Amino acid sequence: xxxxxxxxxEARERLDKGEISSVELTRHVLARIDAVxxxxxxxxxxxxxxxxxxxxxxxxxxxxxxxxxxxxxxxALKDNMIxxxxxxxxxxxxxxxxxxxxxxxxxxxxxxxxxxLVGKTNLDEFAMGSSTENSATKTTRNxxxxxxxPGGSSGGSAxxxxxxxxxxSFGSDTGGSIRQPGALCGVVGFKxxxxxxxxxGLVAFASSLDQIGPFTRDVHDAAILLAASAGSDPLxxxxxxxxxxxxxxxxxxxxxGRTIGVPKEYFIEGTDPAVAAAVQDGIRQLEAQGAxxxxxxxxxTQYATACYYLVATAEASSNLGRYDGVRYGLRExxxxxxxxxxxxxxxxxxxxxxxxxxxxxxxxxxxxxxxxYKKAQQVRTLILxxxxxxxxxxxxxxxxxxxxxxxxxxxxxxxxxxxxxxxDIFTISCNxxxxxxxxxxxxxxxxxxxxxxxxIGKRFDESTLLAAAHAYQQGTDFHTRRPxx
Ligand code: GLN
Numbered sequence: 001x002x003x004x005x006x007x008x009x010e011a012r013e014r015l016d017k018g019e020i021s022s023v024e025l026t027r028h029v030l031a032r033i034d035a036v037x038x039x040x041x042x043x044x045x046x047x048x049x050x051x052x053x054x055x056x057x058x059x060x061x062x063x064x065x066x067x068x069x070x071x072x073x074x075x076a077l078k079d080n081m082i083x084x085x086x087x088x089x090x091x092x093x094x095x096x097x098x099x100x101x102x103x104x105x106x107x108x109x110x111x112x113x114x115x116x117l118v119g120k121t122n123l124d125e126f127a128m129g130s131s132t133e134n135s136a137t138k139t140t141r142n143x144x145x146x147x148x149x150p151g152g153s154s155g156g157s158a159x160x161x162x163x164x165x166x167x168x169s170f171g172s173d174t175g176g177s178i179r180q181p182g183a184l185c186g187v188v189g190f191k192x193x194x195x196x197x198x199x200x201g202l203v204a205f206a207s208s209l210d211q212i213g214p215f216t217r218d219v220h221d222a223a224i225l226l227a228a229s230a231g232s233d234p235l236x237x238x239x240x241x242x243x244x245x246x247x248x249x250x251x252x253x254x255x256x257g258r259t260i261g262v263p264k265e266y267f268i269e270g271t272d273p274a275v276a277a278a279v280q281d282g283i284r285q286l287e288a289q290g291a292x293x294x295x296x297x298x299x300x301t302q303y304a305t306a307c308y309y310l311v312a313t314a315e316a317s318s319n320l321g322r323y324d325g326v327r328y329g330l331r332e333x334x335x336x337x338x339x340x341x342x343x344x345x346x347x348x349x350x351x352x353x354x355x356x357x358x359x360x361x362x363x364x365x366x367x368x369x370x371x372x373y374k375k376a377q378q379v380r381t382l383i384l385x386x387x388x389x390x391x392x393x394x395x396x397x398x399x400x401x402x403x404x405x406x407x408x409x410x411x412x413x414x415x416x417x418x419x420x421x422x423x424d425i426f427t428i429s430c431n432x433x434x435x436x437x438x439x440x441x442x443x444x445x446x447x448x449x450x451x452x453x454x455x456i457g458k459r460f461d462e463s464t465l466l467a468a469a470h471a472y473q474q475g476t477d478f479h480t481r482r483p484x485x
Pocket of ligand 1: 127128129130152153172173174175176177178205312424
């Protein structure tokens with residue numbers, strides 16, 4: 001096995017034993033990026049010089065006996081996370097050339113932990129999409145088949161881990177953008193509870209739904225990245241003050257004695273039979289590890305996609321009002337101030353972003369607000385109550401497929417927004433309810449593309465969720481399979 005293929009916990013052991021330095025490990029990872037990035041196109045920016053400087057600093061921390069779990073570990077950040085001195089584009093023309101003068105909390109915490117930043121990864125423009133095809137910078141390829149999409153919106157972060165171009169990465173998940181690309185690229189994708197990880201410096205898409213979380217090769221690594229990123233932040237008032245559990249120690253709890261609910265609304269027509277079969281196998285595996293499985297009902301599931309596309313677009317239309325040519329990136333100057341706003345937004349935003357701004361503005365406008373936005377908020381409450389009812393009845397975790405199909409062909413859905421929106425049908429409810437969810441590899445479809453199994457937990461009960469997902473990986477080896485590049 002090459003060093004760039006190691007898990008984070010494996011690399012930690014070797015770094016601590018002095019078998020390899022962070023500079024050496026980082027050189028291996030940068031060489032891997034040079035070798036496969038031309039095929040995968042996962043990065044908007046590769047920060048090679050910064051990575052080597054970070055690695056040197058990390059080696060000094062290790063030599064001084066000050067290593068933390070991530071010290072010296074090469075990671076990547078989605079390019080909607082603010083990084084001081086490193087261009088942050090959101091894969092949008094409107095932010096082109098924007099170099100932030102400050103760090104967001106995720107970037108600052110990774111720096112403080114001694115992690116090595118190798119680059120910023122591609123995404124659907126402003127995280128709006130499910131395939132990364134809405135990027136204005138490049139088309140990221142699925143490492144398992146370059147004709148296929150990596151999923152989205154955090155497709156670059158997922159593909160970078162799957163193609164061994166970093167040991168772990170962070171993405172953001174508003175409606176499934178960590179779990180769905182995790183599933184389609186065959187890696188672990190983990191969205192923590194809303195408010196578990198600070199959003200300060202995460203460029204806002206839909207503020208009541210956005211959440212940062214990790215992509216990793218296994219659940220153990222996801223626990224490590226969550227522990228290093230979670231916890232209260234005075235710079236984000238929606239970030240919770242609850243103490244951060246010891247997620248790594250909690251992994252050994254397993255899934256024995258847990259009750260897992262299988263919602264009947266998630267095993268529906270339109271799901272690839274190979275996906276349904278792999279998830280059923282996964283459920284049997286959880287049972288074999290000691291879980292009790294029972295069928296449950298989440299009756300408002302059918303409204304989740306419609307509800308999400310009102311709430312998310314409404315919030316986006318407001319959040320994206322700040323891109324006007326005055327403060328960041330692109331500026332078109334055809335004449336007076338109003339023409340500048342209009343020409344900048346016309347030239348700077350892509351089609352999908354404009355569609356969302358228009359949808360959201362419509363849903364919020366006088367006369368339509370009650371019928372659309374307010375109604376969607378009421379439906380959101382019903383969706384949350386569905387989960388609460390199941391949890392109150394003794395269910396600890398909910399298990400579902402992550403996405404209805406494996407990776408689809410590039411171009412297959414990009415002309416049909418509704419088809420694309422349906423890719424998120426199984427991931428969206430979790431965001432609307434604010435719950436933590438994880439996708440783990442659980443098989444392959446007829447095209448040899450990875451399939452993901454989703455587990456959803458109670459609010460702030462990441463420990464139970466991670467322990468169950470870890471138990472699943474103790475009995476399966478799907479997470480150890482790698483694409484041939
Ligand atoms: N695919 C969904 C959307 O387009 C979710 C995106 C996300 O989670 N950022 O809105």
